[in-house]
Structure formats: structure tokens, C-alpha cells
Amino acid sequence: MTTRRKKIYEGKAKILYEGPEPGTLIQYFKDDTSAFNETKKAVLEGKGVINNRISEYFMTRLNSIGVQNHFIKRLNLREQLIREVEIIPLQVVCRNVAAGSLSQRLGLPEGQALPRSIIEFYLKDDKLSDPMVTEEHITAFNWASTQEIDDMMALTLRINDFLNGAFGAVGISLIDFKVEFGRLWEGDYARVMLADEISPDSCRLWDAQTNEKMDKDRFRRDLGDVIENYTEVARRLGVMKEMPTVIQGGLH
Structure with missing residues (x-):
């Protein structure tokens, strides 16, 4: 499906496609990860799925307290419908x-x-x-x-x-x-x-207890377990229910 859509923009971690209606876009979350101005790169399987879900969680809640944002709805594991800004x-x-x-x-x-x-x-x-x-x-x-x-x-x-x-x-x-x-x-x-x-x-x-890093610094600093920590953030926020198993054998 993504191949037939018109690509508007591709960044380091996301791709924007033309949306179904004027004034909308589809935001696709990639597994690509980069640091230090793209001098360090990797593909972390499942990262885009987790980030899509966590971003949906926060954008939805921010909207509900009056912090307007471009998020309209999540479409699938990797894509969300957004307003064009x-x-x-x-x-x-x-x-x-x-x-x-x-x-x-x-x-x-x-x-x-x-x-x-x-x-x-x-x-x-x-x-x-x-x-x-x-x-x-x-x-x-x-x-x-x-x-x-x-x-x-x-x-x-x-x-x-x-x-x-x-x-x-x-x-x-x-x-x-x-x-x-x-x-x-x-x-x-x-x-x-x-x-x-x-x-x-x-x-x-x-x-909060151990000061263990749970973010992209794990990739920047070669600390390992990047996806495991992203997944743990999602689990604690309670957004894992609809998510596939990202760890243990990739996406299911």
C-alpha cells in the first residue's frame, strides 16, 4: 500500500505520505535509528511500532487537556493519520x-x-x-x-x-x-x-529508582537493549495491550 501512495517527505525516523483527504497526511514510523547527525545508524526491529503507539498515547491525552496537536488517529501498527501543518x-x-x-x-x-x-x-x-x-x-x-x-x-x-x-x-x-x-x-x-x-x-x-537510561541514549552510547527499554516504557504506560510481541523473535 505504501508504495502506491505519494511520498511527501522522508526523515530519519518517519515518512509522510499524502493523506486520504485534503489537509491530512499519513505518518509512517520507521525502524531506522540514527545519532550524531546520521554518522551512526542502525535498524532496530519494532522501534517504529512502539513509537507509533507511545506517540498516539501522549498526543491523544494532550488533545484532551487542550494542547492541540496534529494527531487524528492511529491507522495501524506503524501509521497514523495527522493534520497537515x-x-x-x-x-x-x-x-x-x-x-x-x-x-x-x-x-x-x-x-x-x-x-x-x-x-x-x-x-x-x-x-x-x-x-x-x-x-x-x-x-x-x-x-x-x-x-x-x-x-x-x-x-x-x-x-x-x-x-x-x-x-x-x-x-x-x-x-x-x-x-x-x-x-x-x-x-x-x-x-x-x-x-x-x-x-x-x-x-x-x-x-526513577536506578537512573537506568530508557531512551535513545542507549543507542547513542552503545548501552544495548534499546528495544527492550522502549518496550518497558510502553509497558509501564499501559500501551502494550494492543501491541504485538516486539521482542522475542521480532514482530508477530
């Missing part, structure tokens, strides 16, 4: 605990709680390795308006509160996460809404 070319990162590039840049020990949640913006550009940018850059180069920046920051903090609660309730610490936003055009007016995905690919997640 004009992606704002920024990655919005929300950090609760020092880790990753923040630790490296500022010399903070990994795992140190931050005085408050910190939001950072990065330009979506693989060739430039997604450089960090300021609000001054964003408005000067017209990547987003001041109002859109305010909207993205407010939405990101609401998402952070919600995710913190959801993960905390199942014994997972939300260290940081990345989200993307898009403009949904209605005539001449555009509304900012959450797009892309929320999954262990886009969140740093540690076991």
Missing part, C-alpha cells in the same frame, strides 16, 4: 535535569536537577548539526514571530507538566525532551500546534 523550522527542547549537550556546554554533572525547567531553541538543519539559536535569531530570520515563540514556550511548559506527571506516575524521570510545532492555516490565520512525535526517540527517560 507547516512545520516551524525549530526544535524546542525542554530540560528538567542536566544531561547531554547541556552538561557538556556548561560543565554540569549529568543528573543535576536544574533550578527550573529551561527551554532552548535549535534550528532544524542537519547540514549545520541543528545549531542552538536565540529568540533574537528566530525573529531576525523570520523563522517564527514573537507571538509564535510565546505560544511554543507556553505549550512546551504545559507539555512538560503533563509528561512529568505521566512518566512520574510509572516510575520514570523525564530528564528532557524535544518537540516540534507547526502552523495550521485557517484562511489567513495560522494556529501553532504540536507536531512530530513524543516517544523515547525524542525524550530522555531514566528509571
Whole structure:
């Protein structure tokens, strides 16, 4: 089926196809995994299935508390129907605990709680390795308006509160996460809404008891058991019921 559809865009972890109706797209989750600007790559069998399910879980619940997003419904194991939005070319990162590039840049020990949640913006550009940018850059180069920046920051903090609660309730610490936003055009007016995905690919997640990493850092740092940990995140969230067995002999 996917071969006959018109492909709109292919990214590192997902493919977008033309949707069944105007203003819709089909988002397909791949098993491809990459890190360090695609210098490290692998195919992790079942990853796309898990991320599709976890992202559906969070997008549905965020919608229900008024955080509008592009998700309409999950179609099958790997695909969801989404609204077509004009992606704002920024990655919005929300950090609760020092880790990753923040630790490296500022010399903070990994795992140190931050005085408050910190939001950072990065330009979506693989060739430039997604450089960090300021609000001054964003408005000067017209990547987003001041109002859109305010909207993205407010939405990101609401998402952070919600995710913190959801993960905390199942014994997972939300260290940081990345989200993307898009403009949904209605005539001449555009509304900012959450797009892309929320999954262990886009969140740093540690076991609350052991600080064991349960996210893409397992792939980045060669820690192994990537799919096992993604599956454990899904199991704790209670989204495994309709999922096939991903481990133990692949997909069934």
C-alpha cells in the first residue's frame, strides 16, 4: 500500500505520505535509528511500532487537556493519520535535569536537577548539526514571530507538566525532551500546534529508582537493549495491550 501512495517527505525516523483527504497526511514510523547527525545508524526491529503507539498515547491525552496537536488517529501498527501543518523550522527542547549537550556546554554533572525547567531553541538543519539559536535569531530570520515563540514556550511548559506527571506516575524521570510545532492555516490565520512525535526517540527517560537510561541514549552510547527499554516504557504506560510481541523473535 505504501508504495502506491505519494511520498511527501522522508526523515530519519518517519515518512509522510499524502493523506486520504485534503489537509491530512499519513505518518509512517520507521525502524531506522540514527545519532550524531546520521554518522551512526542502525535498524532496530519494532522501534517504529512502539513509537507509533507511545506517540498516539501522549498526543491523544494532550488533545484532551487542550494542547492541540496534529494527531487524528492511529491507522495501524506503524501509521497514523495527522493534520497537515507547516512545520516551524525549530526544535524546542525542554530540560528538567542536566544531561547531554547541556552538561557538556556548561560543565554540569549529568543528573543535576536544574533550578527550573529551561527551554532552548535549535534550528532544524542537519547540514549545520541543528545549531542552538536565540529568540533574537528566530525573529531576525523570520523563522517564527514573537507571538509564535510565546505560544511554543507556553505549550512546551504545559507539555512538560503533563509528561512529568505521566512518566512520574510509572516510575520514570523525564530528564528532557524535544518537540516540534507547526502552523495550521485557517484562511489567513495560522494556529501553532504540536507536531512530530513524543516517544523515547525524542525524550530522555531514566528509571526513577536506578537512573537506568530508557531512551535513545542507549543507542547513542552503545548501552544495548534499546528495544527492550522502549518496550518497558510502553509497558509501564499501559500501551502494550494492543501491541504485538516486539521482542522475542521480532514482530508477530
